[in-house]
Amino acid sequence: MSLSTPDWLEGPYRTAVERSRERQPRFESSSGAEIGAIYGPEALADWSYHEKLGYPGEYPFTRGVQSTMYRGRLWTMRQYAGFGDADESNRRYKFLLEQGQTGLSVAFDLPTQIGYDSDDPRAEGEVGKVGVAIASLADMEVLTAGLPLEKVTTSMTINATGSILLAMYVAAAKKQGADLAKVGGTIQHDVLKEYIARGTYIFPPRPSLRLITDVFAWCRDELPEWNTISISGYHMREAGCTAAQELAFTFANAIEYCDAALATGLKFDDIAGRLSFFWACHSNFLEEVAKFRASRRMWAKIAKERYGATSARSQMLRFHTQTGGATLTAQQPLNNLLRTGFQAMSAVLGGTQSLHTNSYDEALALPTEAAVELALRTQQIIGYETGVADVIDPLAGSYYIEALTDRVEDEANQYLARIEDMGGGLACIEQGYQQREIQESAFRLQRMAETRERIVVGVNQFQTGSVVVPEMLRVEAAVARNQVERLQALRASRDGAAVDAALARIRAAARGTDNMVPLLIEAVEAYATIGEICNVLRDEWGEYQEVLTI
């Protein structure tokens, strides 16, 4: 008996389905595409191994960006953390490093992200809440005290004020006596996706792109180990989009950044090696693995075909992954440990360079130390016990995985083509296109959960009456008061004339075209605050106004 897969589906399989119905009338991917019952050799009929996959470390990098992948070194285990004041966060980082974490990831509070000092009226109630408050270099010095900045790499989730926090980090590293050639880390600095989903923008697109390309240029010369941007699909996915949209919207933004850099005279190969990406990992295990693999192949092609990249380094997509915050439930919170574990496993099978695993209590509040520790242990168990890291890209060649990788890529390319037709990523943002698409997907997911087409364990099925409220972390009000007092003491003790002079130079540069980064470093070294610097820039550049799409 040698039936082809289509013949088997038409014959024995159909008979079986007619005899007893399947669990649901149709099985779907996150974007609503139908998933077949089984995939066989026919799914890969015209498929070429060398064209589609190649070898790890080689174009098109489908199998991974390094030749040895996790056999050489496991991914960086990088837990996003930060709350309260700089001192408290510094203690959490030291704790995480002692527990075997291999890189730092700093969460900033919203005033820091939006360029308000801790004592600004707009900051009330927000100081130290979703991350650490850093108003000046003095806070950054406390945050990094005792951390060897030449050795640990630090990722900072900071966008509109990314160049200023980078300036502070560099100034703190210089004070430690660190060699800037060895200082590594990442700033997110992806402002376009803030307009689409995350919301911590300040300035309009043009000056925002200018700050981003200034960072590209300055880091190329002065901070060669720094990832100048983390172009992020994560937040758009969390806001509700599908896996394919996540890739397409992110690459549309990436293209805007690269085009902006080229327009200033930078060469693609000068900047491409320090671009990094950031994906979400949601619960559809195999689709997410396929998405990660497809993302590498897509970017390699964009780099090579669109930008003429010649070096492997410029073609490879390196990415960080975070498990899906929006998949966590407040109901039966311990279930989140399992969701996060499976998501982390698919990120590893997808070849991520670094990983954050969410804590099980995050749908309720900021994570406790015990919950963060469990999240880190999840990664260590995957890395050291399961054996999946011992072989490179182990799911390659599976009929389904390869067919799905191709399909995610196709779907994402279709979206990307539509965006190009509409004038590119930025033009689409200004028309509210991505925002509307995300809203639609989010609403569809919500409806599917409400009609139970989509089962969320513990929420719309298998509920239990009793709610266990775990112990929670609270940021005390005293943290904000102390932060404000420290800031006011700093303003009273610094050399005011030096601050004024530095701010005046920033104002002049904002009107011209000089690279802003050296001036920002000079200003933070004079202890100018983030709010003072941003107020000058707001004054010169204005503020972005949200495109309302509902």
Next chain:
Amino acid sequence: MTTEQRTIRVLIAKPGLDGHDRGAKVVARALRDAGMEVIYTGIRQTPEMIAEAALQEDVQVVGLSILSGAHLELFPRVIAELKQRGVDDVLLFCGGIIPEADVPAIQAMGFAGVFGPGTDTGVIIEFVREHAKERA
């Protein structure tokens, strides 16, 4: 029914600095689909802006969404600003990441409904219909 029922007008607002608007937009859309007139403010609204919008738009219902943890500081300020403008009869509800332990304090401020993650939008629609009637 002898009197014509007035369409329920709802303001959905995001106080504070957080940009997580997925929940706010889903709720706004669900209430609109249920036949209500919904005004969504967008993100980063100050208490003054929210109260002013509630007054100008003449709403019977105000829903606040916040995920940054600043609810205990910002909600009382929104209520104070509403009162200052003479808007003291609106139905208030809220949602977001709001710890169970804070719910009694928020109810005491005057919020008739507190809806956490995973809430069915049908529950919110019913809640608004039920309670807005009393104020129509």
